Amino acid sequence: MTARRDRDESSTTDRGEANARDPSRRTWLAAERTWLAWWRTGLGASAVAIAVGRVLPGVTGGSHLPFKLLGLAYGILAVAILAIGALRQAHVAEALRRGSYDALSSPLVLWLTAGGVGLALATLALIAVDL
Numbered sequence: 001m002t003a004r005r006d007r008d009e010s011s012t013t014d015r016g017e018a019n020a021r022d023p024s025r026r027t028w029l030a031a032e033r034t035w036l037a038w039w040r041t042g043l044g045a046s047a048v049a050i051a052v053g054r055v056l057p058g059v060t061g062g063s064h065l066p067f068k069l070l071g072l073a074y075g076i077l078a079v080a081i082l083a084i085g086a087l088r089q090a091h092v093a094e095a096l097r098r099g100s101y102d103a104l105s106s107p108l109v110l111w112l113t114a115g116g117v118g119l120a121l122a123t124l125a126l127i128a129v130d131l
Contacts, residue, residue, distance in 0.1 A: 031092045038085025045078035
């Protein structure tokens with residue numbers, strides 16, 4: 001009886017996974033939700049890429065090339081977000097296994113922010129300019 005209770009109250013299973021009674025389980029679940037947020041953001045950028053690169057050229061008059069180029073740029077951003085999210089999830093999971101924390105790289109945040117701002121400004125310019 002004692003051995004079973006000790007095993008039930010342990011913080012991890014035999015495979016090293018957090019069990020339901022372990023408070024760190026919430027941290028694992030939060031990490032999974034963050035990974036899913038990376039996915040949602042990447043899929044959102046993919047949808048914008050299709051809208052800007054394929055849909056908008058069909059409903060606007062004038063040159064299609066700027067819209068296609070901007071759509072490709074949004075597609076590149078989507079791929080980058082999905083890839084970075086996958087790498088980030090792997091790093092966070094490894095840090096959680098070690099019982100430590102893996103901070104998001106400040107230069108990475110800066111580059112993603114700069115890319116997003118640049119694409120937003122380019123989109124606004126395309127909207128403002130009559131092609």
